[in-house]
Amino acid sequence: MEAPGQALLSVRDLHASFHTDAGVVKAVDGVSFDLRRGEVLAVVGESGSGKSVTAMSLLGLLPSPPARVSGQVLWKGRDLVGLAEPEMRKVRGAEIAMVFQDPMSSLNPLHTVGRQIAEVVRLHTTSSKRQAWERAIEMMDLVGIPQARRRAKSYPHEFSGGMRQRVMIAIALACDPDLLIADEPTTALDVTIQAQVLELLQETKERTSSAILLITHDLGIVAGMADEVLVMYAGKVVERGPARDVFYRSRHPYTLGLLAALPRVDDEAADNRLRPIEGTPPSLIHVPSGCSFHPRCSFRRLETCSVDEPPLAAHGGEAHRAACHFAEDVVSVAPADLQRSVPSAAAAAPGP
Amino acid sequence: MSAPAAIEPKGGPGPAATAGAEPLLQVRDLVKHFPVRGSLLRKDEVHAVCGVSFDLDRGQTLGLVGESGCGKSTTGRLVLRLLEATSGSVRFDGADVLGASKRELRSMRRRMQMVFQDPFGSLNPRMTVRKIVAEPLRIHGRFRNGGQARVNELIERVGLSVEQASRYPHEFSGGQRQRIGIARALALDPDLLVLDEPVSALDVSIQAGVVNLLEDLQAQLGLTYVFIAHDLSVVRHISDQVAVMYLGRIVERGTRDDVYKRAAHPYTQALLSAVPVPDPDRERARRRLVLKGDVPSPIDPPSGCRFRTRCPKAQEVCATEDPALVNRGQGHPVACHFAEVLDVVNPVPHDRLETRPTP
Numbered sequence: 001m002e003a004p005g006q007a008l009l010s011v012r013d014l015h016a017s018f019h020t021d022a023g024v025v026k027a028v029d030g031v032s033f034d035l036r037r038g039e040v041l042a043v044v045g046e047s048g049s050g051k052s053v054t055a056m057s058l059l060g061l062l063p064s065p066p067a068r069v070s071g072q073v074l075w076k077g078r079d080l081v082g083l084a085e086p087e088m089r090k091v092r093g094a095e096i097a098m099v100f101q102d103p104m105s106s107l108n109p110l111h112t113v114g115r116q117i118a119e120v121v122r123l124h125t126t127s128s129k130r131q132a133w134e135r136a137i138e139m140m141d142l143v144g145i146p147q148a149r150r151r152a153k154s155y156p157h158e159f160s161g162g163m164r165q166r167v168m169i170a171i172a173l174a175c176d177p178d179l180l181i182a183d184e185p186t187t188a189l190d191v192t193i194q195a196q197v198l199e200l201l202q203e204t205k206e207r208t209s210s211a212i213l214l215i216t217h218d219l220g221i222v223a224g225m226a227d228e229v230l231v232m233y234a235g236k237v238v239e240r241g242p243a244r245d246v247f248y249r250s251r252h253p254y255t256l257g258l259l260a261a262l263p264r265v266d267d268e269a270a271d272n273r274l275r276p277i278e279g280t281p282p283s284l285i286h287v288p289s290g291c292s293f294h295p296r297c298s299f300r301r302l303e304t305c306s307v308d309e310p311p312l313a314a315h316g317g318e319a320h321r322a323a324c325h326f327a328e329d330v331v332s333v334a335p336a337d338l339q340r341s342v343p344s345a346a347a348a349a350p351g352p
Numbered sequence: 353m354s355a356p357a358a359i360e361p362k363g364g365p366g367p368a369a370t371a372g373a374e375p376l377l378q379v380r381d382l383v384k385h386f387p388v389r390g391s392l393l394r395k396d397e398v399h400a401v402c403g404v405s406f407d408l409d410r411g412q413t414l415g416l417v418g419e420s421g422c423g424k425s426t427t428g429r430l431v432l433r434l435l436e437a438t439s440g441s442v443r444f445d446g447a448d449v450l451g452a453s454k455r456e457l458r459s460m461r462r463r464m465q466m467v468f469q470d471p472f473g474s475l476n477p478r479m480t481v482r483k484i485v486a487e488p489l490r491i492h493g494r495f496r497n498g499g500q501a502r503v504n505e506l507i508e509r510v511g512l513s514v515e516q517a518s519r520y521p522h523e524f525s526g527g528q529r530q531r532i533g534i535a536r537a538l539a540l541d542p543d544l545l546v547l548d549e550p551v552s553a554l555d556v557s558i559q560a561g562v563v564n565l566l567e568d569l570q571a572q573l574g575l576t577y578v579f580i581a582h583d584l585s586v587v588r589h590i591s592d593q594v595a596v597m598y599l600g601r602i603v604e605r606g607t608r609d610d611v612y613k614r615a616a617h618p619y620t621q622a623l624l625s626a627v628p629v630p631d632p633d634r635e636r637a638r639r640r641l642v643l644k645g646d647v648p649s650p651i652d653p654p655s656g657c658r659f660r661t662r663c664p665k666a667q668e669v670c671a672t673e674d675p676a677l678v679n680r681g682q683g684h685p686v687a688c689h690f691a692e693v694l695d696v697v698n699p700v701p702h703d704r705l706e707t708r709p710t711p
Contacts, residue, residue, distance in 0.1 A: 162646060223631055
């Protein structure tokens with residue numbers, strides 16, 4: 001158990017890089033955050049922002065070489081970086097569990113799902129075969145798989161996508177982990193099934209007073225679930241803070257840009273022009289100088305932004321931080337203001 | 353670029369604007385059954401599309417939404433006759449598409465084109481962008497007369513530069529590749545585009561640019577779109593008319609506001625209530641109608657109403673009587689015996705939320 005009031009997970013200056021023929025890819029570049037019991041921390045960003053690599057480096061899941069991980073991952077006070085694999089295995093699965101986007105590729109097609117859940121239980125506890133099997137059925141029941149006792153003898157291909165993701169969650173929760181890392185857990189699912197799975201995650205967290213690290217590109221899911229939000233761009237955290245601060249008082253142009261680019265199902269007018277972010281994300285081998293977002297930024301002042309890298313500085317309270325020289329300009333703008341400035345048909349400018 | 357064109361207001365009573373004129377696209381009772389391979393009982397069939405009907409006026413966008421396996425993509429392909437329908441009819445500008453001869457179909461296809469989700473999978477990796485965009489012109493024998501100029505115009509129209517035209521697809525980002533796919537679809541100056549999940553594979557910052565491009569092209573060229581997507585937010589943004597599909601059937605159809613503000617089918621309501629909104633206070637104030645279970649197999653769909661196995665309102669009549677897609681007093685057609693209007697997207701007025709104190 002962590003000391004009272006202490007973070008369950010403290011990540012400090014985490015780096016993960018890959019050595020390739022083309023050069024060094026800095027996939028995660030100095031990420032820090034704390035996660036407490038009962039909290040949901042969402043890591044958001046687009047493809048290539050480094051959000052999934054962050055999750056994998058926490059658990060020592062990156063093959064090394066070519067990956068090189070440095071920094072601190074303090075789990076209940078103990079540093080997991082560089083921990084020997086046998087020790088790591090005791091943490092992974094038992095104390096920290098993971099759910100991935102694609103359940104099919106993480107399940108063994110040759111074994112029944114009941115056996116796969118029971119295996120995890122046997123691996124991390126001293127239960128007998130019989131007890132582990134009963135636990136597997138109990139978990140399947142808990143995650144809402146109907147007729148669990150019968151379905152435990154089925155194989156993964158006999159389940160639908162939503163049911164497979166439930167099996168993955170059952171496996172993840174079988175040993176009562178303190179932290180669940182969910183990497184795009186509902187991206188492959190239809191929206192009504194997504195609602196079921198998110199509800200299940202939320203309930204489980206409340207029942208077991210564990211914590212969730214949620215990795216997603218979907219800002220709607222973040223708005224519904226996250227207590228704290230971390231926005232990543234090109235391997236770095238560009239904004240971090242309580243969910244309401246990040247959504248309503250965005251201080252980084254990238255966060256604001258994402259919100260202005262997004263069509264909303266609750267948009268009554270629905271005729272606002274969407275505001276794309278100009279250009280494309282940078283190559284992680286040749287990251288732009290200064291602020292890595294500056295070539296795409298509508299708030300930039302080149303003489304500053306292309307030269308000085310902005311620190312992740314506190315604004316309006318210690319909890320809310322943004323890495324932008326002009327964070328005070330950004331906070332006064334709403335996503336709808338950006339949308340109003342988008343030209344329509346007549347003057348449509350070339351974009352990405 | 354062509355002269356500035358105003359964007360038509362959306363969400364209004366679409367068909368009224370062109371009252372009297374015949375719809376560009378008329379689809380009636382479209383049915384598609386696929387045989388199941390390796391099935392012991394040879395009569396096993398996947399009922400992919402079952403009695404789909406809609407009209408679409410020139411210059412309008414119909415959003416076709418539903419979850420995987422609902423038949424929305426199959427419907428798109430049947431309309432263009434990329435798949436042969438089991439029965440039903442499709443009329444395009446008055447002409448019978450499903451009964452057309454090969455020659456007639458060829459000339460019709462110039463006027464109706466398809467854009468796919470995966471721009472990479474649908475672009476030949478060994479052809480330059482210039483060749484890809486020129487290909488339809490060559491196939492239809494229209495390249496000789498000013499083809500090169502036409503290709504350049506198309507490339508610029510979709511927001512790419514002519515200097516990029518000698519590059520290959522892999523040198524472009526996802527958003528740019530989708531623009532190339534759109535340029536190719538526009539080459540023969542079509543009237544109708546069937547867009548199958550055209551922005552689903554793109555990151556949001558890039559997706560917005562492609563959505564804007566589609567809106568601009570529609571305003572400039574008077575295009576008509578069938579926009580197939582599972583993303584209900586994008587569909588609300590881009591559509592004039594919306595049809596919601598479940599297990600091969602249209603369960604609700606109407607103008608954008610009919611479907612998004614006055615949803616009356618329990619499935620539409622569940623679907624809309626499940627879409628998360630990127631706004632913490634509003635998202636947490638919403639009531640989610642969570643459906644039980646999974647979509648049943650289209651090989652053996654439920655009797656009566658196909659949604660009844662997951663429907664919170666289901667009663668005996670739902671198992672025996674298939675509800676017709678008709679207006680039951682909601683102002684638009686709904687296939688439910690117990691249709692009832694409910695605003696599930698914005699149950700709490702905006703102003704009340706915005707005045708909430710900051711914790």
